[in-house]
Amino acid sequence: MTSDPSARLSRRGVFSAALALGSAVLLPSAAATARAAGNRAPGTGGRDGATTPPITDCGGWGAREASEEVVVLDTRPERIIVHHTASANVTDYSRERAHALARAIQTYHMDVQGWIDTGQHFTVSRGAFVLEGRHHSLAALDAGDRLVRGAHCVGQNSVAIGIENEGTYTTAEPPAAQFSALADLCARVCRQYxxxxxxxxxxxDFNSTACPGDRLYAMLPQLRQDVARRLGGTEAVPLPRRPVHASADWSADPAALAGSLAEYLPPGLLDPVRTR
Known part of the structure; x- marks a missing residue:
């Protein structure tokens, strides 16, 4: 919700109503009809010429147009924030499932939450497909000198890239391929910006939430190290510093606080997601 800086994004959702599993999933948008499915092939898209992961842009997965102009800031992000969708840990790892997920997220964010577009910048499906979330996020990443204002974390939407990971990772770990794709994407973000x-x-680390789940949160040191290796680093990655743009509800001990919170979505609410 780029135009509503005071609004709070919860992990509830990404789809708590049948609406999120219907209209955006069943009907292709005009953009999807007009354009071929848009996975950008891996290649030398980074500013330093390094190989980059393929990302399906909004047109490729059939996004609707944003309800108002998305704000593009003339600045680079300072950090990456990892989320989980708190949805079912499905075993459908297909591209079709990934695209349906992206459409359902957008429908929930726009039609239920009332936001102008998808809240996060990118989504990684359980099948390891990487998708653009909010419009223009991929173009901004390619440019390496601008940031789309997101709606994924209170107090951080103008300074951080938000990445959603399909699934609920409180007691389960993400599939290895999904975690690897997340590391590839984070490395691309780190390289470009x-x-x-x-x-x-x-x-x-910033809001009072269990997101991204205890198991995925515990894997963040490994993620940082994996990203560093992809960037050519060999030294141990230091622990994150205290955020300088933390919002008012940032806890002095966020891990302890979040561990006491329940997950938001009832099990199975998103399963199955119907595909077009």
Whole structure:
């Protein structure tokens, strides 16, 4: 919700109503009809010529247009914030499922939450497909000198890239391929924006939430190290510093606080997601 800086994003959702599993999933948008499915092939898209992960843009997965102009800031992000969708840990790892997920997220964010577009910048499906979330996020990443204002973490939407990971990771770990794709994406973000791997955080580091789940949160040190290796680093990655743009509800001990909170979505609420 780029135009509503005071609004709070909860992990509830990404789809708590049948609406989120219907209209955006069943009907292709005009953009999807007009354009071929848009996975950008891996290649030399980074500013330093390094190989980059393929990302499906909004047109490729059938996004609706944003309800108002998305704000593009003339600044680089300072960090990455990792989320989980708190949705079912499905075993459908197909591209079709990934695209349906992206449409359902957008429908929930726009039609139920009332936001102008998808809240996060990127989504990684359980099948390891990487998708653009909010419009223009991929173009901003390619440019390396601008940031789309997001709606994924209170107090951080103008300074951080938000990445959603499909699934609920309170007691289960993400599939290995999904975690690897997340590391690839984080490495691309760090490379393009000159962000240190030590500046990768979980949502709970800033807001009172269990997101991204205890198991995925516990894997963040490994994620930082994996990203550093992809960038050519060999030294141990230091722990993140205390955020300088923390919101008012940032806890002095966020991990302890978040561990006491329940997950938001009832099990199975998103299963199955119907595909078009």
């Amino acid at each position: 000159d962000v240190s791997p030590s500046e990768i955080y979980g949502h709970r």
